[in-house]
Amino acid sequence: MARLSLDDYAESADRAGSADRATGAAGATGAEEGGVRIDDPGYLVGVPDEFQRLWTPHRMVYIQHGQQPGEDDCPFCVAPSMSDEDALIVARxxxxxxxxNLFPYNSGHLLVCPYRHIAQYDEATPEEVAEIGSLTQTAMRVIREVSKNDGFNLGMNQGAIAGAGIAAHLHQHIVPRWAQDANFLPIIAKTKALPQLLGEVRAAIADAWPKDDA
Structure with a gap:
């Protein structure tokens, strides 16, 4: 007896539901469709409903591998001590x-941070300012090459009152933008649709980063 593919499952479930509604039967016990038992729990598990499922097993990496530092640890101080892959670093x-950014606004949302634990931009040395600027410029060129985006949002939130999520450690946001990349999801559902996993985005940007600038 052949197993059902996902398409077969959907079609069979729809036919089974239609048959139940037409006959008023609670189930199609013993029914068969094309030689496949559509009521066998080995092939059809559960009851179809109107809900869509958003499966996110990749989120387990944050729990299992400790990508989120402890409450008393600064994530931007901890990140450089980790591997590039685990810390999502694209260039040093x-x-x-x-x-x-572990919580991106758009795919490719980067942060540029000094290694020193400083909070304000005016605390940065000339060397730090120069390298933050250089990394930002390179990031823009690489993201544009990899993602074919239409523009960027660049900025720093200085202090918690100004919206800084991690106010104690200076970081600049580089957010790629595409035409019509904003829709009802963030406004109505507080949800962003991201087409790529973070590991895939990191690898693509890191691979395209000029080696003499890394």
Whole structure:
């Protein structure tokens, strides 16, 4: 007896539901469709309903591998001590580095941080300022090459009152933007639709990053 594919499952479930509604039967016990038992729990598990499922098993990596530091740890101080893959770092400089935002607004949302634990931009040394700027420029060129985006939002939120999520450690946002990339989801459902997993985005940007700038 052949197993059902996902398409077969959907079609059979729809036919089974239609048959039940037409006959008023509670189930199609013993029914067969094309030689496949559509009521066998080995092939059809559960009852179809109107809900869509958003499966996110990739989120387990944050729980199992500790990508979120403890409450008393600064994530931007911890990240450089981790591997590039685990910390989502795309490039390391002498005074600053670039990594993906763990909670991106759009795919490719990068942060540029100094290694030093400073909070305000005016606390940065000239060398740190220069490298933050250089990494930002390179990031823009690489993201544009990889993602074919139409524009960017660049900015720093200085202090919690100004919206900084991690106010104690300076970081600059680089957010790629596409025409019509905003829709009802963030407004109505507080949800962003992201087409790629973070690991895939990190690999693509890191691979395209100029090696003499890394």
């Amino acid at each position: 400089g002498k005074h600053a580095y670039a990594l993906l």
